[in-house]
Amino acid sequence: MKQKLLTAVTAAVMAAGPALAELKIVDTSYRTGPYAANGIPFSDGYQDYFTLLNERDGGIGGEMINLVECETGYNTEKGVECYEGTKGDDSLVYQPLSTGITYQLIPKASADGIPLHTMGYGRTSAKNGSVFKWVFNYPANYWDGASHAVTHILNQNDGDIGDKTIALVYHNSAYGKEPIRTLEKLSEKHGYDLTLLPVDHPGQEQKSQWLQIRREKPDYVIMWGWGVMNQVAIQEAVNIRFPMENFIGIWWSGSENDVKAAGERADGYKALTFHNLGRDYPVYDDIQEYVVDAGLAAGAGDQIGSVLYNRGMYAAMLAAEAVKTAQEMHGVAAITPEQMRDGMENLEITEEKMAAIGLPNFGPEFTVTCENHGGNGLGAVSQWDAEAGKFELITDYYQSDQEIIQELVKEDSMSFAEENDIELRCD
Structure with missing residues (x-):
């Protein structure tokens, strides 16, 4: 109380x-x-x-x-x-x-x-x-963000993405691996195919990942990047002419530093956010x-x-x-x-x-x-306007899929509590 x-x-x-x-x-x-x-x-x-x-x-x-x-x-x-x-x-x-x-x-x-x-x-x-x-x-949190990205893709496809493919390009670290379980659970629920493409630190070499994307042509790419990895990924996406409006970054992949190097061709790139701009x-x-x-x-x-x-x-x-x-x-x-x-x-x-x-x-x-x-788990989608030189909100705040996320939170946190002999509180 x-x-x-x-x-x-x-x-x-x-x-x-x-x-x-x-x-x-x-x-x-x-x-x-x-x-x-x-x-x-x-x-x-x-x-x-x-x-x-x-x-x-x-x-x-x-x-x-x-x-x-x-x-x-x-x-x-x-x-x-x-x-x-x-x-x-x-x-x-x-x-x-x-x-x-x-x-x-x-x-x-x-x-x-x-x-x-x-x-x-x-x-x-x-x-x-x-x-x-x-x-x-x-x-x-990250699992909220994964759900927000999928919710946006659902909204772009009248709620049906059973025939879609989504690739996750992620920093090969604890950070980048965080959304995988959530995206897998959401894949089971909504029927999309999920491809996992890790990028090693610091992320300057991504040729093979984007060649695979060019070859397999996923409908959407979600990115869990940070720092120079973001800039390289966006430039590689531009190089293979991947549609920017189908490229969605987590909130740590959506700053001005990430898109400006790609110039006008980064126009339309999307990123999640949990606050205004x-x-x-x-x-x-x-x-x-x-x-x-x-x-x-x-x-x-x-x-x-x-x-x-x-x-x-x-x-x-x-x-x-x-x-x-x-x-x-x-x-x-x-x-x-x-x-x-x-x-x-x-x-x-x-x-x-x-x-x-x-x-x-x-x-x-x-x-x-x-x-x-963790708060209420709300997040929105922003989009890069190259001409204006800024990100702008293009959606209202989404509520994440709490049915899936709460189950994952309980499972992982209870496992941690058992491993570390932690007595539960909040009675």
Whole structure:
């Protein structure tokens, strides 16, 4: 049962008490290596939002945010080193931005009592809060994304894809393998044929995969890529004249960096998203004034409104709202990691709250509970308009196929609980 937020009482408590320690949040970033083009804008958005709160609001609840950045290069070993080197009893939350790093940190952070927010990535079955007490992947996960892609294909074919073939071009890693089980289950349900085409790290060599696509002519291609792999895949698709409107990337394969190298021929390429696009939001006026124009931007200040800047900003906003929730719940401003976890588990994102933040209609509403650490699982489809030079939403938000996904989440999470002797919670 969700705890009630005693806003008036806690506001009085926080006003009466002295300021204590800063709110420490760690940004495990990657500004170097083959994935830097995508890591940089996300990290810029993540950091700039927290800088905005410090400069405009004096932090959160009167406590300044201490943002600690640690470079991982999207390398799992370095990611673990960053965690070990920065963790402490004042570390409120980690956003690993890597499925490989996430898998390694789940047991470590759980043992240390530090929350992980793996927004739209990581171990999908961590949605089950009964098993994964310290891990949150709201507002949507990989299996939701796989379902969204299939739903879009169904909608393009009047609900019947029994005669269609779909190829999955995926990063040959824990990240890229996440959607396979879901797509296989959906194949059984809807009758399409599924072809699996792994691409080895970092993804610069894909000739054989796209030659196979040219030879077998699948009706649709779904891509689970990241970094340079996305750029190469889109260029290869252009080279074999694969129809871009039938090429759909997961949300980590849908940034401006991924399509611009292919020029006008990338027009029509599609990608999933769990939030809105562009920079026409009041919060960006404040970021421009208090952060960019003040010379405090994490980067050059030229990424505002780009897909991955928006996503990093969104992740920071969700963390900040969880901090506020935790402060209100516990009546203190300088919260602990355990209290931050409570704030994340009791987080409610409403349109009213988003509008007040300066992000009206930026994303769907969702609620986190003890049982559900993954949100409502909504996602939409965006499409690249080469002439306009931007992605635009072309659908409403889809609900993922919960009948299939919940079964998979339960199966995988219960297996993890049994293997690790985890006692279930949320009674």
